[in-house]
Every structure is written in C-alpha cells, then in structure tokens.
Amino acid sequence: MTDIAVENLQITFPLYHGNARSLRKSLSKTLGRTLNTRFMHDNRDRVVVQALKGVSFTLQPGDRLGLVGGNGAGKTTLLRALAGIYEPVGGSVTVRGSIGTLLDPELGMNMDLTGRENIRLRGMFSGLSKEQTAQVEVDVENFASLGAFMDLPVNTYSSGMMVRLSFGLATAIMPDVLLMDEWFMAGDASFRNRARARLENLVSRADILVLSSHMADVMADWCNRLIWLDQGQVRMDGPTEQVLEAYLGRPLERKADAEKPEETPPTL
Numbered sequence: 676m677t678d679i680a681v682e683n684l685q686i687t688f689p690l691y692h693g694n695a696r697s698l699r700k701s702l703s704k705t706l707g708r709t710l711n712t713r714f715m716h717d718n719r720d721r722v723v724v725q726a727l728k729g730v731s732f733t734l735q736p737g738d739r740l741g742l743v744g745g746n747g748a749g750k751t752t753l754l755r756a757l758a759g760i761y762e763p764v765g766g767s768v769t770v771r772g773s774i775g776t777l778l779d780p781e782l783g784m785n786m787d788l789t790g791r792e793n794i795r796l797r798g799m800f801s802g803l804s805k806e807q808t809a810q811v812e813v814d815v816e817n818f819a820s821l822g823a824f825m826d827l828p829v830n831t832y833s834s835g836m837m838v839r840l841s842f843g844l845a846t847a848i849m850p851d852v853l854l855m856d857e858w859f860m861a862g863d864a865s866f867r868n869r870a871r872a873r874l875e876n877l878v879s880r881a882d883i884l885v886l887s888s889h890m891a892d893v894m895a896d897w898c899n900r901l902i903w904l905d906q907g908q909v910r911m912d913g914p915t916e917q918v919l920e921a922y923l924g925r926p927l928e929r930k931a932d933a934e935k936p937e938e939t940p941p942t943l
C-alpha cells in the first residue's frame with residue numbers, strides 16, 4: 676500500500692548561528708511588521724525563516740500532485756521534507772512505499788566512486804538481485820552515454836554528465852512515490868527529448884507523483900491536483916485546471932484552441 680500523509684507540517688531554517696540581536700534589529704528595520712509573519716525566533720533565540728507553516732494534505736495511489744508558487748514559496752522544502760531530507764520542527768510526514776527522487780543530481784551519489792560503482796551500490800540499496808542490477812547497469816550506461824567516464828570517479832564529471840548519470844539511474848529503478856523538481860527537465864534539447872520519454876514512462880507507472888514546476892503546460896499535462904504554496908502556506912488545493920487558473924490569474928489556453936491553424940484569408 677502506498678500513501679502519504681502530511682499533517683500540520685512546520686519547517687524552519689535558522690538564518691545564522693550567533694546571537695540573534697543584530698540580525699533581528701536589521702530585519703525589523705527593513706521588514707517592519709513582516710518579521711512577525713515569515714521570520715520568528717526559535718527556542719534558542721535564533722532568527723529563523725519559516726519555510727513551511729501548517730501544511731496538511733494526504734495523497735493516495737493515482738494522485739499526481741503539482742506544487743506551484745512564487746520564488747521562496749516552499750516547494751523545494753516540501754519535496755525535501757517528503758524525501759526525508761528535512762526533519763519537521765512541528766507536525767509530521769508519513770510516507771508508505773518506496774521513494775524515488777529527482778531533486779538534486781548529487782543526492783545519494785558517492786562522489787568518490789565511479790559511475791558504474793554508484794549504479795551497483797544503488798541497486799544493492801534498492802534490494803535488486805544481481806541480475807536486475809546488471810540490467811539497470813546496461814540501461815543507465817546506454818542512456819547516460821558517458822563512454823569511458825562510466826569507470827571514472829563521479830567527482831571528475833561535468834555538471835551535465837552528472838545530470839545524465841543521476842537522471843538515468845533515478846529513472847531506471849521503479850519507485851512507488853516519485854518526487855521531482857522541475858530543473859531535471861532542463862538541459863540541452865536532445866537530452867530533454869530523450870529524458871521526457873523516459874520520464875513519462877516512469878510517471879505513468881509510479882503510484883504517486885509529486886512535482887514542482889513553473890511550467891504551466893507540464894502541470895496541465897502531468898498533474899491531476901495542484902497545491903499552490905504562498906509564503907510557506909497552502910493557499911489553494913484542488914483540481915489542476917482550477918488552481919492553475921487562479922494562480923496564473925487567467926483562463927488556461929485549451930490545446931485544441933492553441934493548435935487550431937489560423938484561418939486563411941479569403942483570396943480575391
């Protein structure tokens with residue numbers, strides 16, 4: 676059984692580790708009353724930013740949840756909390772099922788090991804048999820096209836090579852819950868096309884998808900529910916079209932309309 680329950684989730688980040696007084700003063704001066712909304716003091720008198728405040732929702736198999744919101748709204752923080760990277764300071768996150776993440780290319784990667792060793796290690800941690808791991812190895816090697824670099828330590832890779840390996844690996848092992856940040860869909864055009872086909876297959880087979888994106892068309896195509904985060908809080912939660920239209924402040928362009936060819940002007 677796969678499901679996710681997030682209850683009254685609170686996540687804060689300390690802004691610095693020393694005495695909070697001078698920072699508090701300067702924040703008070705520049706932000707005035709906003710200090711009371713996004714910034715607060717924790718029980719060690721540190722100034723902290725409240726990245727998520729009182730976020731609650733549940734997800735069942737078949738849910739494809741998109742996270743929208745402006746810069747700093749809390750989307751990445753929520754994805755990372757679901758992945759277990761950030762501990763809540765309040766509330767709870769419960770995830771039943773295996774988790775696959777496309778959040779950060781270096782996540783779960785041992786930088787001193789080679790690409791091939793990382794694949795084998797991931798196979799072992801995911802509980803795959805030797806044969807299954809060997810299949811994953813061939814699949815990732817073909818997808819990532821790293822040539823001789825496959826047998827060199829990952830810390831010698833360029834950032835593009837790192838994305839190819841990490842994307843290939845994350846999409847080779849089928850998770851119950853797929854957590855994804857939009858920048859994994861970036862990259863050069865040829866990578867994007869190959870990546871998209873692979874991703875669509877994974878998205879259609881995962882029980883639950885949680886995706887953060889600024890791309891309205893990706894949200895409309897892949898998600899059946901959206902949460903709009905604003906200043907770390909849920910501003911709206913509902914069907915994709917409804918939330919997207921409220922968030923964008925305009926009706927969505929229907930595909931059929933967008934693809935309709937322009938009328939040819941009558942000829943004399």
Ligand SMILES: Nc1ncnc2c1ncn2[C@@H]1O[C@H](COP(=O)(O)OP(=O)(O)OP(=O)(O)O)[C@@H](O)[C@H]1O
Nearest residue numbers: 688689724726744745746747748749750751752753
């Ligand atoms: N490691 C950190 N230390 C301090 N503050 C942080 C940290 N990570 C996030 N924040 C703060 O938490 C808030 C939420 O950030 P988050 O990265 O989750 O936003 P986001 O919605 O993903 O934004 P974007 O669309 O710009 O990527 C922001 O105010 C940000 O400044």
